[in-house]
Amino acid sequence: MNLAAIPRISLAHLPTPIEPMPRLSAELGGPEIWVKRDDCTGLSTGGNKTRKLEFLMAEAEAAGADMVMTQGATQSNHARQTAAAAAKLGMKCHILLEDRTGSNDPNYISNGNVLLDHLHGATTEIHPGGGDMNAIMEAEADRRRSGGASVYTIPGGGSNPTGAIGYVNAAMELVAQTNDARLSFDRIVHATGSAGTQAGIITGLRAMNAKIPLLGIGVRAPKPKQEANVLALAEATAERIGCAGVVRPQDVTANCDYVGEGYGIPTEGCLEAIRMFAELEGLLLDPVYSAKAAAGLIDLIRTGKFSAGQRVLFWHTGGAVALFGYDKALTA
Numbered sequence: 001m002n003l004a005a006i007p008r009i010s011l012a013h014l015p016t017p018i019e020p021m022p023r024l025s026a027e028l029g030g031p032e033i034w035v036k037r038d039d040c041t042g043l044s045t046g047g048n049k050t051r052k053l054e055f056l057m058a059e060a061e062a063a064g065a066d067m068v069m070t071q072g073a074t075q076s077n078h079a080r081q082t083a084a085a086a087a088k089l090g091m092k093c094h095i096l097l098e099d100r101t102g103s104n105d106p107n108y109i110s111n112g113n114v115l116l117d118h119l120h121g122a123t124t125e126i127h128p129g130g131g132d133m134n135a136i137m138e139a140e141a142d143r144r145r146s147g148g149a150s151v152y153t154i155p156g157g158g159s160n161p162t163g164a165i166g167y168v169n170a171a172m173e174l175v176a177q178t179n180d181a182r183l184s185f186d187r188i189v190h191a192t193g194s195a196g197t198q199a200g201i202i203t204g205l206r207a208m209n210a211k212i213p214l215l216g217i218g219v220r221a222p223k224p225k226q227e228a229n230v231l232a233l234a235e236a237t238a239e240r241i242g243c244a245g246v247v248r249p250q251d252v253t254a255n256c257d258y259v260g261e262g263y264g265i266p267t268e269g270c271l272e273a274i275r276m277f278a279e280l281e282g283l284l285l286d287p288v289y290s291a292k293a294a295a296g297l298i299d300l301i302r303t304g305k306f307s308a309g310q311r312v313l314f315w316h317t318g319g320a321v322a323l324f325g326y327d328k329a330l331t332a
């Protein structure tokens with residue numbers, strides 16, 4: 001593994017801090033809970049996609065692209081961070097937004113991440129939910145290529161081996177920080193969606209033989225599908241960085257019990273988690289990803305799956321901009 005040899009553009013404020021959450025830990029009465037602040041990666045309010053975009057945008061530049069195209073749900077944090085990265089690098093950005101929730105709330109449709117997509121100069125088009133969005137995007141990219149544009153496509157969530165390298169790098173950052181601080185964690189917990197974050201972290205941890213178990217809390221797919229997606233991407237990522245075979249099936253664990261009705265539909269637990277983190281730690285979670293992961297963590301602590309004496313790291317992946325698309329759920 002030699003990440004320094006892989007093209008990369010610096011976009012994120014790194015390393016992100018690791019901080020204790022003493023009031024949340026005391027409230028739950030279980031393990032000591034800490035947070036890795038990837039909500040503070042800096043680009044257009046930050047979030048986990050910025051780490052992936054450091055490698056993806058370098059590939060786009062190397063390919064001579066004048067436009068990047070990507071896709072995501074209406075309130076996609078990935079779309080917003082891609083739009084910002086493209087703006088910073090002087091590339092055009094076109095985004096296909098998929099209506100996965102059917103919400104008619106004007107704030108959901110045009111505030112939050114959508115407002116920022118447009119502020120960063122991206123163009124958007126809206127599609128109904130349920131299509132093969134990566135395939136629809138590739139067709140649109142081909143259409144523009146035949147008109148002479150040089151388009152670089154980024155899959156949903158930036159989750160391909162190139163994007164996942166951002167989280168291999170993040171795993172190395174984490175291990176260096178915990179070594180320096182002599183801080184040992186019994187478990188890392190984070191939200192898993194398009195799988196690149198979990199695939200990258202597990203690949204990095206396994207490549208270093210760092211024995212910190214990783215638990216992804218799912219936000220969309222059922223457990224078997226989520227774990228298969230993460231494993232396949234981790235295997236491809238490991239191969240890409242010259243560490244083929246380091247990730248084993250038993251290294252990939254997802255808990256998909258906290259999705260609720262579906263992707264992007266808030267649950268009681270997720271709304272409670274948003275309030276707890278906000279009121280006890282001054283931290284902002286989002287209803288689609290980080291709060292569903294936090295709801296899982298809170299429930300696993302309450303049901304005794306983590307105990308006092310353990311130390312757990314909640315990897316905050318960002319997303320608070322989406323709160324402005326979900327204000328009704330929080331003020332009702």
Ligand SMILES: *Cc1c(COP(=O)(O)O)cnc(C)c1O
Pocket residue numbers: 047048049076077078157159191192193194195196197198286289290317318319320
């Ligand atoms: C995209 C996203 C995730 C999930 O990361 P994946 O790499 O898609 O699994 C988690 N949290 C937030 C806030 C996100 O935007």
